[in-house]
Amino acid sequence: MPELASRREVAAAPDAVERELTEIRVAGFGGQGVILAAQILGKAAAIFDGVHATMTQNFGPEARGGACSAQLIVARHPVLYPYVTKADILVAMSQEAFGKFVPELKQGGLLLVERDLVRIQQDLPERVRTYGVPATRIAEKLGKRVVQNIVMLGFFGAVTEVVSRKAMEQAVLSSVPASMAALNKDALQAGYEVGRACLESRLPASECDQIPEYAAWLD
Amino acid sequence: MSTAETPTEMPLCEQAPGENPICENPVEQFLRTDRMPHIWCPGCGIGTTVNCFARALLKTGLDLRKVVVVSGIGCTGRVAGYVKLDSFHTTHGRAIPFATGLKLANPELTVVVYSGDGDLTSIGGNHLIHAARRNLDLKVICVNNLTYSMTGGQAAATTPEDSITTTSPYGAFEPAMNIPHLVAAAGATFVARWTTFHVAQTMKAMQRMLTRRGFSFLEVISPCPTLYQRRNQMGDGLDTMKHYKEVSVSNNNANLAEIGMTKSGQITVGNFLEIERPDYLEAMRAQLRNRLQERYIEVGGAPCQN
Amino acid sequence: MHADPTGVLTGTHFLNGDQACCEGALAGGARFSAGYPITPSTEIVERFSKRIPTIGGVFIQMEDELAASIAIQGAVWAGAKAFTVTSGPGFSLMMEHIGLAAMTETPCVFVDVQRGGPSTGLPTLPAQGDMMQARFGSHGDYPCIALCPSSPQECFTLMVRAMNLAEEFRTPVFLMMDEVVGHMTERVQIPPAETIAVTPRKLTDKAPGEFRPYEDSEDLVPPMAHAGEGYQFHVTGLTHDERGYPSMTPATQAKLIRRLREKITRGMDRITQVEEDNVDGAEVVVVSYGITMRVAQRAIKLARAEGIAVGGMRLVTVWPFPEERIHALAGRVRALVIPELNMGQVALEVERCARGATQVIPVPHAGATVHDPQQILDAIRKGAGR
Ligand SMILES: Cc1ncc(C[n+]2csc(CCOP(=O)(O)OP(=O)(O)O)c2C)c(N)n1
Ligand code: SF4
Ligand SMILES: [Mg+2]
Numbered sequence: 001m002p003e004l005a006s007r008r009e010v011a012a013a014p015d016a017v018e019r020e021l022t023e024i025r026v027a028g029f030g031g032q033g034v035i036l037a038a039q040i041l042g043k044a045a046a047i048f049d050g051v052h053a054t055m056t057q058n059f060g061p062e063a064r065g066g067a068c069s070a071q072l073i074v075a076r077h078p079v080l081y082p083y084v085t086k087a088d089i090l091v092a093m094s095q096e097a098f099g100k101f102v103p104e105l106k107q108g109g110l111l112l113v114e115r116d117l118v119r120i121q122q123d124l125p126e127r128v129r130t131y132g133v134p135a136t137r138i139a140e141k142l143g144k145r146v147v148q149n150i151v152m153l154g155f156f157g158a159v160t161e162v163v164s165r166k167a168m169e170q171a172v173l174s175s176v177p178a179s180m181a182a183l184n185k186d187a188l189q190a191g192y193e194v195g196r197a198c199l200e201s202r203l204p205a206s207e208c209d210q211i212p213e214y215a216a217w218l219d
Numbered sequence: 220m221s222t223a224e225t226p227t228e229m230p231l232c233e234q235a236p237g238e239n240p241i242c243e244n245p246v247e248q249f250l251r252t253d254r255m256p257h258i259w260c261p262g263c264g265i266g267t268t269v270n271c272f273a274r275a276l277l278k279t280g281l282d283l284r285k286v287v288v289v290s291g292i293g294c295t296g297r298v299a300g301y302v303k304l305d306s307f308h309t310t311h312g313r314a315i316p317f318a319t320g321l322k323l324a325n326p327e328l329t330v331v332v333y334s335g336d337g338d339l340t341s342i343g344g345n346h347l348i349h350a351a352r353r354n355l356d357l358k359v360i361c362v363n364n365l366t367y368s369m370t371g372g373q374a375a376a377t378t379p380e381d382s383i384t385t386t387s388p389y390g391a392f393e394p395a396m397n398i399p400h401l402v403a404a405a406g407a408t409f410v411a412r413w414t415t416f417h418v419a420q421t422m423k424a425m426q427r428m429l430t431r432r433g434f435s436f437l438e439v440i441s442p443c444p445t446l447y448q449r450r451n452q453m454g455d456g457l458d459t460m461k462h463y464k465e466v467s468v469s470n471n472n473a474n475l476a477e478i479g480m481t482k483s484g485q486i487t488v489g490n491f492l493e494i495e496r497p498d499y500l501e502a503m504r505a506q507l508r509n510r511l512q513e514r515y516i517e518v519g520g521a522p523c524q525n
Numbered sequence: 526m527h528a529d530p531t532g533v534l535t536g537t538h539f540l541n542g543d544q545a546c547c548e549g550a551l552a553g554g555a556r557f558s559a560g561y562p563i564t565p566s567t568e569i570v571e572r573f574s575k576r577i578p579t580i581g582g583v584f585i586q587m588e589d590e591l592a593a594s595i596a597i598q599g600a601v602w603a604g605a606k607a608f609t610v611t612s613g614p615g616f617s618l619m620m621e622h623i624g625l626a627a628m629t630e631t632p633c634v635f636v637d638v639q640r641g642g643p644s645t646g647l648p649t650l651p652a653q654g655d656m657m658q659a660r661f662g663s664h665g666d667y668p669c670i671a672l673c674p675s676s677p678q679e680c681f682t683l684m685v686r687a688m689n690l691a692e693e694f695r696t697p698v699f700l701m702m703d704e705v706v707g708h709m710t711e712r713v714q715i716p717p718a719e720t721i722a723v724t725p726r727k728l729t730d731k732a733p734g735e736f737r738p739y740e741d742s743e744d745l746v747p748p749m750a751h752a753g754e755g756y757q758f759h760v761t762g763l764t765h766d767e768r769g770y771p772s773m774t775p776a777t778q779a780k781l782i783r784r785l786r787e788k789i790t791r792g793m794d795r796i797t798q799v800e801e802d803n804v805d806g807a808e809v810v811v812v813s814y815g816i817t818m819r820v821a822q823r824a825i826k827l828a829r830a831e832g833i834a835v836g837g838m839r840l841v842t843v844w845p846f847p848e849e850r851i852h853a854l855a856g857r858v859r860a861l862v863i864p865e866l867n868m869g870q871v872a873l874e875v876e877r878c879a880r881g882a883t884q885v886i887p888v889p890h891a892g893a894t895v896h897d898p899q900q901i902l903d904a905i906r907k908g909a910g911r
Contacts (some may be wrong), residue, residue: 039539039710042539042710042711043539046539046711046712047537047538047539047712052711052712053539053711053712054709054710054711055539055709055710055711056705056708056709056710057708057710079711079819080819080820080822080823080826081819081820081823081895081898082705082709082816082819082895083894083895251759251770253768253770254770283757284753284754284755284757285753287752287753289599299759299761300759300761300770300771303757304757305602305752305753305756305757305758305759306757306758306759306760307599307602307752307759307760307761308759308760308761308762308763308771309595309598309625309762310595310621310622310625310762312591313591313592313595313622315592316559316587316588316591316592316593316595316596316599317595317596317598317599318599319559319585319587319592319596319599320557320559320595320596320597320598320599320600320601320602320603320605320607321599321600321602321603321752322599322603323557323583323585323596323600323603324556324557324583324599324600324601324603324604324605324607325603325604325605325751325752325753327753328603328752328753345588345589345592346588346591346592348588349587349588349592503583507578511578511579514578514579515578515579516578516579516580516581517581518556518581518582518583
């Protein structure tokens with residue numbers, strides 16, 4: 001059983017580890033594959049890593065074209081309370097999602113954004129660490145914009161390690177049509193690479209353009 | 220609009236020799252004699268239709284173990300309780316959806332829905348429309364006595380204008396529902412209307428329904444002497460037969476839009492419509508087989524038993 | 526008897542409660558379903574409509590819930606195991622046919638994925654406000670069985686159980702889900718078919734001439750026959766005698782209504798499923814069901830951390846109500862705390878069963894979300910006198 005929110009990321013969300021529980025919010029707008037991303041993440045944890053995961057998605061007018069979001073709790077023990085109370089990790093794929101959910105982010109939490117779609121205009125909770133990825137651009141360069149969520153998942157996998165790399169890949173491949181497997185694999189790989197480069201550079205999100213692996217996707 | 224064979228009108232008791240419904244009763248074998256006497260009033264038309272139904276069944280030679288009668292609630296709804304067949308007396312208006320489940324879970328069954336005008340067209344009107352649209356293989360017999368009899372003769376959706384009922388004491392003024400027109404428009408593939416005066420034709424229409432596939436609908440205009448006829452000074456059961464004889468006009472090619480019932484005007488009768496189109500199960504099977512190929516497992520008779 | 530493997534999706538899946546419920550129905554032998562779309566229950570029949578053609582069975586989308594709730598009964602009498610699913614307004618429309626199923630002893634399952642009400646209320650948000658409606662919603666006096674799952678896994682296992690109980694007792698059974706459980710995705714383990722027990726329909730072994738559809742039998746559950754087998758039997762929603770014939774006398778009514786009730790009370794031991802967590806020696810016990818049980822557990826943990834001896838009793842079957850269990854418990858604790866996503870429905874039952882032996886503290890909630898564990902914690906503290 002892999003450790004949760006392990007190693008480096010312990011620093012990101014200390015009390016999450018104490019509670020052996022990671023609360024994640026994934027949000028964006030309709031068509032970005034937000035719900036599928038959360039589902040894949042949950043599947044990676046619950047099925048392929050063998051820990052516990054509870055995913056709930058927000059329904060209602062929200063789910064019809066406009067903003068949409070999903071919540072995921074990953075834990076070593078069975079999850080009791082099904083909703084995010086304070087997010088350890090917020091994945092924001094749109095400006096609206098960012099604005100709406102950033103107040104829910106915990107101090108010292110982790111913020112992952114689609115850097116071309118989210119501008120961090122407001123103050124973040126204390127000690128929040130931010131990572132940005134041009135997920136849509138990378139997906140487009142790989143050939144299909146729809147895999148932007150998978151790029152984001154790769155990026156997420158690299159900077160958080162909530163789920164193992166192997167589980168993530170298994171979860172992705174078991175969730176997409178076989179004809180799309182190669183593309184999704186590439187998307188996941190690209191996300192991981194960019195994420196790892198960001199992490200290792202120790203540069204703030206705003207300066208990631210200087211990293212060669214990162215910059216390569218930008219022109 | 221194509222039509223079925225046209226039975227000639229025959230007055231009561233003048234049928235083929237040895238088949239006289241009044242003088243002799245070959246229908247007893249179809250009845251739950253242990254439930255007699257029945258609840259219907261003298262002169263009520265419901266019994267006449269049951270007589271026709273029993274004879275029609277006899278003529279078809281169908282395996283009676285596979286024929287099921289489903290009724291809703293009402294005087295007519297009691298038919299299910301008197302026929303010696305698997306029979307279900309369900310809830311008011313819902314005989315058709317119950318029958319839908321029966322038929323789909325065991326397509327081998329011949330499923331007859333036998334109920335009143337109020338039950339089938341008012342509270343159950345939506346189900347009637349949708350079963351017709353689906354061309355579900357049900358044989359629907361609607362005894363239209365122009366009123367809610369079981370509850371004491373209130374106005375129904377089928378009550379002709381100016382008729383006196385307990386809830387239209389000064390005469391009904393809503394236009395009466397034209398049932399054949401409705402079911403034809405909804406997609407029924409067999410539509411007929413006769414009166415209880417037309418026993419031979421009623422029987423033949425039933426016989427046709429029982430042996431064809433697809434949504435088949437028969438309206439039988441029938442007297443409720445106790446409640447409707449009495450309040451409207453139309454005499455007793457026999458007077459009503461005379462009246463039916465006088466005002467009925469048989470026209471298989473009638474324009475269905477023009478055959479709505481009036482209080483004392485012409486009653487257009489006939490086998491108005493018979494067309495072929497895939498019934499619900501055929502359409503379902505074809506669609507699923509087309510999409511799923513050999514992965515499709517077709518449901519046959521009683522597929523889901525232990 | 527065990528499950529037919531063609532319907533069992535053995536393996537580990539990441540499913541929401543609605544999807545898991547569908548798998549439970551299939552594993553439990555359901556081969557017919559009729560439905561009418563309504564959030565948040567629709568996913569159950571969406572999945573069924575996709576799965577059933579390759580398993581062998583039928584799904585039909587009916588014109589309304591009145592139709593859906595009786596079409597399944599037609600299918601049952603034709604030999605199928607059947608269920609329907611709905612929420613809020615649709616559940617209200619189904620009431621008449623719940624009574625029909627109880628009266629005609631038609632084994633079938635009604636799944637209600639509870640959402641906020643009354644009326645259209647909160648189509649996409651949770652509540653547990655239909656608990657009394659499940660118990661008393663149809664007119665007349667009839668017993669019922671209702672199960673409340675707390676997770677997608679239980680939506681699977683309890684749906685199998687609901688299908689089985691319906692057959693065992695020839696009665697409508699409710700699976701009372703809620704929006705959270707229905708829409709929540711978690712790991713669901715579906716065991717191999719041969720390990721899933723399935724209750725066969727209780728069919729008569731008598732010859733057509735001797736069969737009496739509502740005959741008294743030892744367990745008060747008469748064996749049934751299916752249409753088309755030559756029995757030529759009659760079924761009616763009217764009060765009926767052993768032959769199934771209408772008989773509207775005080776004696777027939779008394780006999781029938783008593784039997785309907787008693788077949789359930791006699792089977793209580795086999796029906797009742799209650800989970801206890803440290804109730805011995807507890808000062809306060811939290812009684813809960815469905816999604817609220819999980820929230821309550823969090824509150825219980827917090828209370829224990831404060832040194833309060835608090836136990837949990839979780840009602841897996843809510844109806845028939847575990848009257849004696851509650852009564853016994855009431856005599857041993859300072860307080861019973863009942864959180865639920867309604868204004869106090871099951872709390873009334875608990876109060877009745879406690880018969881004044883202890884303090885009963887409801888923790889009502891109007892729905893739209895789950896309790897804040899703090900609310901339940903406050904009630905526990907109050908019960909413990911802190
Ligand atoms: C839900 C419901 N509403 C009302 C009734 C009362 N009810 C019983 S029979 C009936 C009318 C039946 O009329 P129709 O179908 O024309 O049958 P008829 O008695 O005329 O043969 C009514 C309103 C009922 N049983 N159930
Ligand atoms: S009340 Fe009317 S319909 Fe009912 S049995 Fe008497 S005559 Fe027939
Ligand atoms: Mg009538």
